Amino acid sequence: DTAVSQTPKYLVTQMGNDKSIKCEQNLGHDTMYWYKQDSKKFLKIMFSYNNKELIINETVPNRFSPKSPDKAHLNLHINSLELGDSAVYFCASSHTSSDSANEQYFGPGTRLTVT
Amino acid sequence: AQKITQTQPGMFVQEKEAVTLDCTYDTSDPSYGLFWYKQPSSGEMIFLIYQGSYDQQNATEGRYSLNFQKARKSANLVISASQLGDSAMYFCAMRELGNTDKLIFGTGTRLQVFP
Numbered sequence: 001d002t003a004v005s006q007t008p009k010y011l012v013t014q015m016g017n018d019k020s021i022k023c024e025q026n027l028g029h030d031t032m033y034w035y036k037q038d039s040k041k042f043l044k045i046m047f048s049y050n051n052k053e054l055i056i057n058e059t060v061p062n063r064f065s066p067k068s069p070d071k072a073h074l075n076l077h078i079n080s081l082e083l084g085d086s087a088v089y090f091c092a093s094s095h096t097s098s099d100s101a102n103e104q105y106f107g108p109g110t111r112l113t114v115t
Numbered sequence: 116a117q118k119i120t121q122t123q124p125g126m127f128v129q130e131k132e133a134v135t136l137d138c139t140y141d142t143s144d145p146s147y148g149l150f151w152y153k154q155p156s157s158g159e160m161i162f163l164i165y166q167g168s169y170d171q172q173n174a175t176e177g178r179y180s181l182n183f184q185k186a187r188k189s190a191n192l193v194i195s196a197s198q199l200g201d202s203a204m205y206f207c208a209m210r211e212l213g214n215t216d217k218l219i220f221g222t223g224t225r226l227q228v229f230p
Binding site for chain 1: 150152154158159160161162165204206208216217218219220222223
């Protein structure tokens with residue numbers, strides 16, 4: 001009964017390739033996110049989707065394209081991978097409400113290594 | 116611009132002792148939420164505790180409590196009776212009330228519990 005799942009857990013690929021990371025949540029949440037954690041462990045929001053609609057795009061290069069086929073899924077496609085894309089990518093989900101209390105539940109992360 | 120500061124890159128604590136992890140924040144929004152997450156060496160992000168800006172009392176969750184000092188804009192995490200399993204990275208994060216829902220994270224504190 002995994003809450004937020006991501007596949008794959010590890011991804012090793014060469015520069016210039018295109019890859020996708022998939023995320024699914026079974027919590028009934030209506031908002032999903034992608035975060036990037038760099039080698040220094042710093043976590044930064046990339047995108048968020050609410051009911052399949054893009055809400056946040058934090059000046060991420062166009063090579064990154066999120067896609068939300070339904071509110072339980074948010075995939076991340078990355079074109080023309082670069083060395084600097086190596087990081088851990090976390091998917092997260094939450095309810096949307098006017099209350100700032102709704103915590104985000106994170107997936108296990110996908111460690112992307114670009115060689 | 117909102118900002119989260121964690122000034123302790125690393126902390127050591129002996130088993131069964133209490134430890135305080137510091138977090139200060141900066142925001143001009145009167146409504147916000149503060150979160151603490153734990154990231155063990157296995158990599159997942161685990162939600163620990165939440166404090167709302169209008170909450171009158173400090174949040175507590177088991178051995179975790181939040182020392183919230185609004186005037187000083189600090190939200191320190193207190194872990195009582197430390198256990199070896201508490202060794203992990205700890206992240207403070209903030210969410211402003213609104214429709215973006217994004218979390219802004221601090222740089223984290225690595226806690227090591229020794230016997």
